[in-house]
Amino acid sequence: xxxxxxxxxxxxxxxxxxxxxxxxxxxxxxxxxxxxxxxxxxxxxxxxxxxxxxxxxxxxxxxxxxxxxxxxxxxxxxxxxxxxxxxxxxxxxxxxxxx
Numbered sequence: 820x821x822x823x824x825x826x827x828x829x830x831x832x833x834x835x836x837x838x839x840x841x842x843x844x845x846x847x848x849x850x851x852x853x854x855x856x857x858x859x860x861x862x863x864x865x866x867x868x869x870x871x872x873x874x875x876x877x878x879x880x881x882x883x884x885x886x887x888x889x890x891x892x893x894x895x896x897x898x899x900x901x902x903x904x905x906x907x908x909x910x911x912x913x914x915x916x917x918x
Contacts, residue, residue: 839885841878845870847900859902871898 829851833843848866850858875896882894 839882839887841881843874862900862903867900871896874898 829848830846831843832845833841835841847862849856849861849863878894878896882892883889
């Protein structure tokens with residue numbers, strides 16, 4: 820999916836299955852060639868933290884709206900960045916004990 824708007828352009832790929840598993844892959848907004856920034860040269864950590872918070876809030880909202888058994892369900896997130904301009908590639912995994 821390609822989107823343009825106030826937040827700039829994005830390229831997203833996502834899929835989901837009946838088991839409740841969702842996957843999304845998004846191009847970094849700063850790599851969309853806007854504002855004269857060359858792709859794959861910088862990363863905006865504040866924007867990435869906002870995107871992580873958004874994904875976690877939406878995931879929790881989905882689980883609640885699907886009426887999962889909150890005592891016996893788990894909500895897990897994994898985040899990975901590749902092709903960054905530095906030698907270290909950050910990753911982050913979060914798994915709650917229960918919703």
